[in-house]
Amino acid sequence: MAPAIELRGVSKRYGNGTLANEGVSLTIERGEIHAICGENGAGKSTIMKMIYGLIQPSAGTILIEGVERHFTHPGQAIAAGIGMVAQHLNLVPSFTIAENVVLGQEPSGRGGLLSREASIVAVRELAKSFGLDVDPTARVSDVSIGMQQRTEILKTLYRGARILLMDEPTAVLTPQETDELFAAIRRLVVSGVTVVVVTHKLAEVKAISDRLTVLRDGRVTGHADTADIDHKTIAEMMVGRPLAPQIVKRIDARGREPRVRVRQLGYVNAQGSVRLSDVNFDLAGGEILGIAGVEGNGQNSLARVLSGLAAPHAGGGDLDGMPFTGRGVRAARKSGVATVPEDRLTEGVAVNLDIEQNIVATTYYGPSFSSFGCLKTGAIGQWARDLVKQFGIKTDSSKTPVGALSGGNMQKVVMAREISGEPKFLIAAQPTRGVDVGAAGSLRDELVALRDRGAAVLLISADLEEVLSLSDRIAVLFKGEIVAHFRADTADQREIGLYMTGLKRQPDAAARLDAAFAATPQEAIA
Ligand SMILES: Nc1ncnc2c1ncn2[C@@H]1O[C@H](COP(=O)(O)OP(=O)(O)OP(=O)(O)O)[C@@H](O)[C@H]1O
Ligand SMILES: [Mg+2]
Structure with missing residues (x-):
């Protein structure tokens, strides 16, 4: 049987002269999960867009199930059985999941109401047959990012996709949602779908793919069966040199005068739900405080309130003794606050x-x-x-x-x-999200260098490994409250996980300002 997708010597030069792909040849077999990996700018998204007909190759040929194709728009790719879930989701937030899935191809019921019912039934059956858990009647704006993504997948399946292209599908997901997505992808493959996943996270390549193709500077540097290749080799194929492990020297700022003091911070969002309550912490100059937590536990609100984008409903913060919250972004910036949103x-x-x-x-x-x-x-x-x-x-x-x-x-x-x-105080939210391994390392070095120049750094990251490797201290946020403080050198990933999921909390965590008396997680519990 002809492969699902075959690229023969495909090149792409953009209008501004950038050569994004050069002589790319690769084969994606039917029913496999194929990872395409490479550094930022290696040309991964460009390949996906060419297969999907969003852009056209400058040279070379693309074969879909053995037939040479020259798509000039995605409609032709969809007709040929290809679906794509882009990096940035593309749903109508005010529509229900069912409405989004059938959009433009509504099943024919008799009269408006019947067609609405027919959509719900069709989407429910489709979701069930592929093992994708969604509530067809829920409004997209009310559901998790993970469910929105499953909606995108259903949209492609509803249009008959046999080949599913996913560009960095895990970039917006929590670790738990990533696991769910991978389980869903495996079920899709059992039902006969071929899946191509773009990622630069090596652990994910290993976890999900059967085979992989590595790109560097727009060219293929290798293909492999995933089982036969280790992390280190993949990283070297991506970067073109061995990667040195990153070692960050930790700072013990106990006893230092804090630069940033946050007291009794509370925030209620526009829908009236409490997103932050009684958040307290101190942060010294030359110190990185990492906020660990499962996404959606108030991290976003914390960053918005501290950067001046939103006003707190209670409490506030000061920087070198001057209040900086509740006065807008420009004022916060003027006092020395910077934000990586x-x-x-x-x-x-x-x-x-x-x-x-x-x-x-x-x-x-x-x-x-x-x-x-x-x-x-x-x-x-x-x-x-x-x-x-x-x-x-x-x-x-x-x-x-x-x-x-x-x-x-x-x-x-x-x-x-x-x-x-x-800045005197940098709030860095997901600073290396979407950034490849090599570049993430150098961005982290820049954060540490800023700390060493005396800035106070608040690191908010869903990547627990990143929080552990960069922070001097760690606070765990759960349902808008700080439930634990740790010194990073003593913190243990599994233990922190228990606080992140709400299974444990330090009894006096909310009143604590630093980790001075919580030397180890074990001591903290005792
Ligand atoms: N519309 C465009 N016009 C001009 N150049 C572009 C365009 N889109 C991408 N490029 C360039 O093409 C190259 C490959 O980009 P591409 O988006 O395919 O990379 P990528 O591997 O997906 O990277 P990332 O991991 O950062 O998403 C980059 O140098 C990029 O700057
Ligand atoms: Mg990309």
């Missing part, structure tokens, strides 16, 4: 502006970049080019629109802007 596309960057404009977006009105109301374009250009180099942003020019960068490289732009502003 979790959702970089909507809050972090302006995709239509170029790298230079994005990098000076928060500072262009200052004396370094403008005088007498005129922008110093030379100084801005030089500054941006230096940061592009320092942060390893992969681009041909600092005048490239940020929207034309790969996902991980957009994140580097945000990190470069926020860290280079030399």
Whole structure:
């Protein structure tokens, strides 16, 4: 039987001259789970978009189930049995799951109401037959990201997809949701679907794929059966050199005067649900406090309130003795607060502006970049080019629109802007999400260097390994409350997991400001 997908010598040059893929040949067999991995900007998304007909190859051929195809739009790919779940979900939030799944292809019932019922029945049956757990009547805006993603998968299956393309499907998921997704993918494969997954997380490649293709700088550096290859080898194929393990020196800031004090912070969201209650902590200059927690336990609210995007309903924070919460973003920035937001596309960057404009977006009105109301374009250009180099942003020019960068490289732009502003207090939410192993290591080094220059750093990350490896202290957030404080050098991943899932809490955690008297998790419980 012909393979599900075959690429023969496929190249892609974008309109601006960027050669994103060069001579890519790969085979995806029917019924396999195939991982495509590579660093940020290696050309992974470009391959997916060509297969799906969103863009066209500049050279080479694509065969689907043995037939040469030249799709000029996704409708043709869908008709040929291909479905794609993009990195950024594409659902109508105010519609129900059933409405989203059948959108544009509603089953024919008699009269509006009947067709609505027919949709619900059809979606429920489809979900059941593929083992994808969704509530067809729930509104998309009310369900978890994991369920939204299953809705996207159902949408493709409803249109008859036999080949499912997923571009970084786990980037937005919690570890638990990732496990559920992988279980769902395995069930899909049993039902005869072929799955292609783009990722740069090596543990995921190992966990889910049967075979893999590695890309570097747009070219294939190797194919392998996943079982025959270890993490280290995959990383080297991706990066082109051995990766040194990252060792971060921890700081013991006990006894230091705190720079940031947060007291009795409370926040209620627009829907009236309590997202933060009685959050207290101290953070010294030159210290990283990591917030561990399963996503959705108030991390987002904490970042928004501390950065000035939202006003607290109770309590507040001060930085070097000056209050900085509840006064808006500009005021918070003026007091020395910087933020790397979790959702970089909507809050972090302006995709239509170029790298230079994005990098000076928060500072262009200052004396370094403008005088007498005129922008110093030379100084801005030089500054941006230096940061592009320092942060390893992969681009041909600092005048490239940020929207034309790969996902991980957009994140580097945000990190470069926020860290280079030399903030006194940096709130870094998911700082390396979507960033490949090599680049994540250098972004982490930049965070640690900022700490060593005396800044207070609040690290909010769903990646527990990242929290453990970077933090000097760790606080666990559960249902909007801090339920435990640890010194990072004594913290143990499994133990923290128990606090993250609400199975344990330190009795006096809310009143504690640091980990001074909780030397080890065991002591804390005793
Ligand atoms: N629309 C575009 N116009 C011009 N260049 C682009 C465009 N989209 C991507 N590129 C460039 O093509 C190269 C490959 O990008 P692609 O998005 O395929 O990378 P990726 O492997 O998916 O990276 P990431 O892991 O960061 O998502 C990058 O250098 C990127 O800047
Ligand atoms: Mg990509």
